[in-house]
Amino acid sequence: MRKLHPVISVLSMLTLAFLYVPLLAVAIFSVNATRYGLAWRGFTLNWYIKLFHNEVILNAAWNSLVLAVVSTLAATILGTALAIGIDRFPWTKKLGTTLDLLLHLPVVVPDIIFAAALVVAFGLLRMLSSFFEPGLLNMIIGHITFQVSFVALVVRSRLVGIGRDVEEAARDLFADTPYLLRKVMLPLLVPGIVAGAMLAFTLSLDDFVISFFTAGPDSVTLPLFIYAAVRRGVTPQIHALSTLVLMTTVILIIGMERFTRD
Amino acid sequence: MATTKSTGLAVRGINKRFGPVNALKEISLDVQEGEFFTLLGPSGCGKTTLLRIIAGLELPDSGKVILGGQDITSLPATRRQVNTVFQSYALFPHLTIFDNVAFGLRARKFPKNEIEGRVGKRLEMLGLLDMAHRRPHQLSGGQQQRVALARALVNEPKVLLLDEPMSALDARLRAQVQVELRRLQRKLGQTFILVTHDQAEAMVVSDRIAVMNQGMIIQFGSPKDVYEQPRTRFVAEFLGAANLLKGRKKHHGLETDIGFLVLEREPKWENGTVAIRPERMHITEDPASVNSTRARVREAIYRGTDLDLWLDPGPLRVRTASNQHYEAGDEIWLELPSEALVILDE
Numbered sequence: 273m274r275k276l277h278p279v280i281s282v283l284s285m286l287t288l289a290f291l292y293v294p295l296l297a298v299a300i301f302s303v304n305a306t307r308y309g310l311a312w313r314g315f316t317l318n319w320y321i322k323l324f325h326n327e328v329i330l331n332a333a334w335n336s337l338v339l340a341v342v343s344t345l346a347a348t349i350l351g352t353a354l355a356i357g358i359d360r361f362p363w364t365k366k367l368g369t370t371l372d373l374l375l376h377l378p379v380v381v382p383d384i385i386f387a388a389a390l391v392v393a394f395g396l397l398r399m400l401s402s403f404f405e406p407g408l409l410n411m412i413i414g415h416i417t418f419q420v421s422f423v424a425l426v427v428r429s430r431l432v433g434i435g436r437d438v439e440e441a442a443r444d445l446f447a448d449t450p451y452l453l454r455k456v457m458l459p460l461l462v463p464g465i466v467a468g469a470m471l472a473f474t475l476s477l478d479d480f481v482i483s484f485f486t487a488g489p490d491s492v493t494l495p496l497f498i499y500a501a502v503r504r505g506v507t508p509q510i511h512a513l514s515t516l517v518l519m520t521t522v523i524l525i526i527g528m529e530r531f532t533r534d
Numbered sequence: 535m536a537t538t539k540s541t542g543l544a545v546r547g548i549n550k551r552f553g554p555v556n557a558l559k560e561i562s563l564d565v566q567e568g569e570f571f572t573l574l575g576p577s578g579c580g581k582t583t584l585l586r587i588i589a590g591l592e593l594p595d596s597g598k599v600i601l602g603g604q605d606i607t608s609l610p611a612t613r614r615q616v617n618t619v620f621q622s623y624a625l626f627p628h629l630t631i632f633d634n635v636a637f638g639l640r641a642r643k644f645p646k647n648e649i650e651g652r653v654g655k656r657l658e659m660l661g662l663l664d665m666a667h668r669r670p671h672q673l674s675g676g677q678q679q680r681v682a683l684a685r686a687l688v689n690e691p692k693v694l695l696l697d698e699p700m701s702a703l704d705a706r707l708r709a710q711v712q713v714e715l716r717r718l719q720r721k722l723g724q725t726f727i728l729v730t731h732d733q734a735e736a737m738v739v740s741d742r743i744a745v746m747n748q749g750m751i752i753q754f755g756s757p758k759d760v761y762e763q764p765r766t767r768f769v770a771e772f773l774g775a776a777n778l779l780k781g782r783k784k785h786h787g788l789e790t791d792i793g794f795l796v797l798e799r800e801p802k803w804e805n806g807t808v809a810i811r812p813e814r815m816h817i818t819e820d821p822a823s824v825n826s827t828r829a830r831v832r833e834a835i836y837r838g839t840d841l842d843l844w845l846d847p848g849p850l851r852v853r854t855a856s857n858q859h860y861e862a863g864d865e866i867w868l869e870l871p872s873e874a875l876v877i878l879d880e
Contacts, residue, residue, distance in 0.1 A: 435622075437620055437622045437624035438624050438625075438626060438627075440591050440611070440618075440620070440624065441618070441620055441624035441625075441626070442626070442637070442641075443590075443591070443610070443611045443612050444589060444590075444591070444611050444612075444616075444617055444618045444686075445617065445637045445638035445641055445685065445686075445689070446612055446613070446638050446641040446642050446689070447612065447637070447641045448612055448641075451641050455637075455640075455641075456626060459628045460626075460627070460628055
């Protein structure tokens with residue numbers, strides 16, 4: 273392999289440090305046996321144990337989990353269908369390009385804009401039904417709206433990878449549409465669908481902005497709890513909680529990588 | 535056109551447009567049962583589109599596809615007794631070789647023991663029995679191609695379509711596979727329709743060739759017919775090398791740049807072209823009585839099996855045995871036998 277210029281090596285090391293030192297610091301403080309200060313006072317898992325005795329935190333974790341699981345399930349089904357529809361339906365070229373743009377847009381629109389839009393939308397819907405009071409249901413709907421695009425994009429790249437030949441071959445070999453979906457398309461799409469779902473789950477678990485704007489008094493999630501708690505001062509318990517959330521995310525991302533790799 | 539045997543395939547007046555492109559213009563053809571028929575033409579001539587219409591993967595704008603006396607134009611691919619070997623093979627990457635080959639039978643809910651029997655037979659026939667439990671990506675290109683063939687043949691289609699099935703194989707393997715394919719088709723007695731741009735391949739395997747260009751069939755005929763009696767300049771040049779000589783009709787012959795040539799027939803035109811294959815011209819020591827011309831070797835190209843001479847006046851090209859010795863600058867006499875001069879339509 274070619275040798276890197278020392279400046280580039282140093283710069284990339286610094287960049288990596290910039291990215292990961294704060295996270296590492298949080299993880300270290302979560303096992304530091306002191307409530308205050310930056311000095312190392314010995315290893316402890318006390319903060320983690322306390323975490324699991326804190327009703328409020330457990331409740332927030334439960335809300336986060338329900339929100340992530342339900343919204344991910346819904347977004348995965350909708351996103352997969354959307355990807356198949358956009359990729360396989362014979363759209364005219366112009367319409368195809370427009371749909372493509374519509375699919376990418378939610379990914380790049382700032383969360384805060386999305387959240388504000390949801391507030392307006394739910395406000396209007398509330399006039400029709402009390403169903404749309406701020407709370408877990410609204411949060412689930414809100415999360416689905418941004419997750420769908422991510423799932424659809426991942427599934428679609430997989431669809432493009434599979435190509436049309438295999439599908440035509442299956443039709444040529446007497447497969448009707450249900451048989452084609454069951455025996456060819458779905459098995460080949462599973463890695464993409466799982467990867468999309470994991471990405472959606474991660475996004476939901478970590479989301480703050482959309483949750484903040486759509487949450488009700490009883491639907492505090494972990495990110496919302498951490499935000500509220502930090503305003504009262506960062507405690508080692510928060511470090512422990514953050515570390516756990518971070519680890520969950522890391523595991524999901526590694527899992528996703530595994531699935532998308534062929 | 536003659537009536538089709540009820541078991542053959544007939545295509546009648548097919549038209550197909552893709553936006554501004556007229557991909558197929560009034561295509562009609564008949565393929566007899568048990569025939570090895572080839573659609574030969576350059577890329578973009580519409581041959582693959584025609585194959586896809588026969589397969590049911592594409593709908594024609596107008597015209598009919600008739601299989602065994604039954605109009606199948608509007609029947610989807612799923613319900614046609616026609617199977618395809620795709621250019622990319624399009625094997626199912628998640629299924630084993632056995633499951634790939636069994637796919638068509640399973641989709642039609644054949645009983646399990648019959649599936650096993652028929653798949654086993656095809657795998658054995660194509661020498662794939664040892665790899666029945668492997669996945670496509672573990673096979674070589676040649677093996678994958680045989681799997682694609684087995685997967686289509688196991689359904690005993692009335693017509694087997696082959697879309698450039700050898701384009702992904704290297705030259706030596708291709709030559710071998712061509713002969714095997716020919717042998718297989720003879721043995722099975724099934725109707726094969728091959729699409730290719732490789733004229734040598736078409737010659738080796740086909741009973742009959744349709745030469746296509748720009749969405750039209752230019753000429754039908756046996757490999758020998760289309761090679762030796764090309765009707766147009768395009769056919770003459772697409773199927774191997776050809777010398778084209780322009781001239782004006784004169785009594786019993788043609789006045790050309792290289793002199794008067796005696797022809798076997800009267801051309802229908804006043805001004806036109808005749809073609810002659812490089813290997814059908816003779817190099818002589820002395821001038822022959824007729825159709826003889828003096829030429830000078832501009833370039834001699836040794837090709838192993840034969841020796842190509844590019845001549846002045848040009849661009850004339852003659853092919854002779856490679857044990858002959860000629861080099862640039864040599865003066866020769868060239869004889870163009872009347873029976874080798876082909877009068878082109880245009």
